[in-house]
Amino acid sequence: SADLTRMLHTAGLMLNQYEQLKQWLGVVGEGQGSNSWVVAPARSVTRQALLAADPHQPLQIPGLWYENALHSADGALDVAxxxxxxxxxxxxxxxxxVAWGVTNALVDxxxxxxxxxxxxxxxxFAVPGGWETARVRTEEIAVRRGAPHVEKVVHTRNGPLITGLLQDAVDAAQMQLLPLSLRWTGQEPGTTLRALLHLNKAGDWDAFDAALADWxxxxxxxxxxxTDGHIGYAMAGRVPLRSDANLGLIPAPGWTDDAAxxxxxxxxxxxxxxxxxxxVIVTANNKMVGDDxxxxxxxxxxxxxxxxxxxxMLAKKARHTLRDxxxxxxxxxxxYAEALAPWIGLVDSDDPWEKTALNAMRTWSYHMEPDSTAALVFQYTLLELLQMVFGDKVGAAREGFLGETISPLFPTNGFMSRAELRLLQLIDEHETSVWYADAATDTPRTRxxxxQQALTRAVRTIRATVGDSARKWDWGRSHQIRYVHPMGSARFLRGFFNRGPFPIGGDGTTPLQTRHAPRLPLGxxxxxxSYRQLVDVGNWDHGMSVTTAGQSGHPFSDHYDDQMTMFxxxxxxxxxxxRAAVDEAAVYRMRLVRG
Structure with a gap:
């Protein structure tokens, strides 16, 4: 239809704008997540509940979090x-x-x-039963050493037009664009800050749940x-109730009630x-509800x-400690590797390099350790499989489908996780599939x-990027972290502000999540x-934590990177x-006196 053609044209232009903006910002990245779980007193050695939390974010320095304790004289605020x-x-x-941890619910x-x-x-713009004039809001953006930029933001009844990124929306018809608006619960004023402050003061489940009602x-x-021995979890946030006609999976016609x-x-x-x-209760960005x-x-x-x-791991013991x-x-x-790697291990090869790779795979414990050869081979083979099965068939959408960044402002894209899952399902269930074919030559392939071809390509790439010495074939050579400060982009300042690179274990499917971009060679x-916290509820002085870098953002401070090695x-x-534990740990004291 004409509308479909215009929508595809609009999407293409927006993708082009996005790619230009991504290159200008220099943004890379994929994936994010968080873990938190809680263990009841009956499953704890101390007979008190245990709570663990570690939010996952893009690596940065200074770090995202600031560790602190707030104790008011009247006792109204007593939190750490x-x-x-x-x-x-x-x-x-x-x-x-009360103790609490937070994970992203990944709700739409x-x-x-x-x-x-x-x-x-x-x-x-069209609305059910007629037409309606859009509201236009003018925003002035200051430009250094230049005149301010004036941006007109057009709001329909459904939300702001995002095609305004291409041209002022009132002139969109001249470009043959199909205007797209964004409806988002976050567009309305919120009370999340109030929820957070009430959460800090909650003394029991009822107060905790009431605080989250404002999130x-x-x-x-x-x-x-x-401290009474109860554990739980609650989802919080504004979640829309959609009609069966529009679940939000594709753009809905905004001039009908289906979009509402x-x-x-x-x-x-x-x-x-x-x-x-x-x-026990575990939440790690997974689906927390059943089909009912x-x-x-x-x-x-x-x-x-x-x-x-x-x-x-929680099921392995009847009772746990903070060390667990x-x-x-x-x-x-x-x-995930435990499910997919055995299939790769079935490959047979006479090539000596591939034999080295296969021997490592067949004796692997599926731990993504920095010194693991098998982890390196598995990851390179996985990325080759994703490219061979999906990458050559989805055309221009390849990068997004396989997990490349789709937001220039926040590096997150869960498509890679779903592509990995779909790949495993195909290999588990189908000896032959149209997805296995070589799209460039239209040549069919069996599982x-x-x-075999994915392993061959992976080994070839490993030899080209890591080297021909199998002793260097370890995951940590390709899987590394680097702390980059905003000021560290200037070459002469990098040594002052940046740290690394350092090898690290894990991947995007391990509890220690360390996600890389889905491309070869690995970046x-x-x-x-971004932070780890462990709490023995009631035994508060036993709590432990660590950040990724340090408390200070000053590169010459002792606390700029003093937790980096610990992390x-x-x-x-x-x-x-x-008070006794705080006094014992204190190194410096600052007293603010009213003047």
């Missing part, structure tokens, strides 16, 4: 943990009665709407444990769980490899031929845990809570 600089309160932490809270312009009147953006899963949201799902209707019989949950939450959840490994929680946060065994790791080696520091 990690805060986001500039945001009041503690985001992940505990008070005297955005929809795109197609808009229909009036054929004669500028800035007028708006982004939707999160919040784990819970208290019925209402927001109330907090009382969002998923929550308290004191399960298993004694009555409302559509989205399709962007992580496949659950991290959650499955965490649950597996450490081991889980630092674990690099991949449940065995696909795996630097872009997503890592890489899996070392934690204490989180002093009691």
């Amino acid at each position: 943990g990690a805060s986001l600089p500039g945001v009041p309160g503690v985001f992940i932490g505990h008070n005297a009665a 809270v955005q929809d795109l709407c197609l808009e229909r312009l009036h054929p004669e009147k500028r800035g007028v 708006c953006e982004p939707p999160v899963n919040v784990t819970y444990a208290d 949201w019925s209402r927001l799902i109330s907090h009382a209707e969002l998923p929550k769980l308290r004191d399960p019989a298993s004694g 949950y009555p409302y559509f939450l989205g399709v962007e959840f992580m496949p659950g490899w991290r959650a499955a490994r965490i649950e597996e 929680m450490e081991e889980i946060q630092l674990d690099v065994r991949s449940k 065995d031929e696909l795996l 630097l790791v872009q997503i890592t845990p 890489r080696e899996g070392v934690y520091h204490r989180m002093p809570w009691s």
Whole structure:
């Protein structure tokens, strides 16, 4: 249809703008996530609940989090943990009665709407039963050493037009663009800050749940444990209730009621769980509800490899300690590799280099250790498989489908996780498939031929990038982290501000998530845990934490990078809570006196 042609044209222009902006910003990256789990007193050696949390974010220096404790003289505020600089309160932490951790719920809270312009009147858009004039908001953007840039933002009843990025929306008809608007729950004023402050003061489950009722953006899963021995989790955030005619998976016609949201799902209707019989609750960006949950939450959840490994490790013992929680946060065994690698191990080859690779694969424990040859071979073979199965068949969408960054402002794209899952399903279930064929030559391939060719390509690439010495074939040579400061982009400042690179274990499917871009040769790791916290509820002075770099943003401070080695080696520091513990740990004191 004409509308479909215009929509594709619009999408192409927007993709071109995005690529130009991405190159200008120099943004790279893929994936993000977070882990948090809680263990009931009955499953704890100390007979108190245990709570673990480690949010995953793009690696940066200074770090995203600021560790602190806030104790008011009147006792109204008594909390410790990690805060986001500039945001009041503690985001992940505990008070005297309750501890909590936070993970991204990955709920779908955005929809795109197609808009229909009036054929004669500028800035007028179709609505059910007629036409409506859009609201135009003018924003002035200061430009250094230049005149301010004036941006007109056009709002229809569905939200702001994002095709305005290409040209002023009221002139879109002249470009034959099909206007697209963005509907997002975050466009409305919110009360998330109030929720956070009330969360910091919550003394029991009811107060905790009531605080989360004010949470708006982004939707999160919040784990819970208290000194009375209760554990739980609750989803929080504004989640739209969509009609069956529009689940938000494709752009909806904005001039019909199909695009409209019925209402927001109330907090009382969002998923929550308290004191399960298993004694454990795990949330790691995976789907937290069954198919019997009555409302559509989205399709962007992580496949659950991290959650499955965490649950597996928790099931190995009847009772746990904080040391066990450490081991889980630092674990690099991949449940995904455990499922796919045996297929690669079935390949037969007479090539000596491929034999070396296969021998490593066949004796592998599926741990993505920095010194593992098998981990290196597996990752290179996996990326070759993804390119051979999907990359040569989805055309211009290849990079996005395989997990390249789709946002120039925030490096996250979960498509790689879904491509990996779909690849595994194909190989598990089909000896032959049209997806296995070589699209360039239209030559069919069997599963065995696909795996053989992928291994051959992977070994060839490893030899070209790592070298011909098999002793150098280890995961840590290709899988590294580098801390890059915003000021470190200037060559003469890099030595002052930047740190690394350093080898690191894990991948995007391990509890220790270290996600790299899905391309060969592999680049630097872009997503890592940004903070780790472990809490023995009630025994607050036993709590432990670590950040990725340090507390200070000053490169000449002792605390600019003093936690960097600790983070890489899996070392934690204490989180002093009691006055005695704080006094013992204190190095400096600052007293502010009213003048």
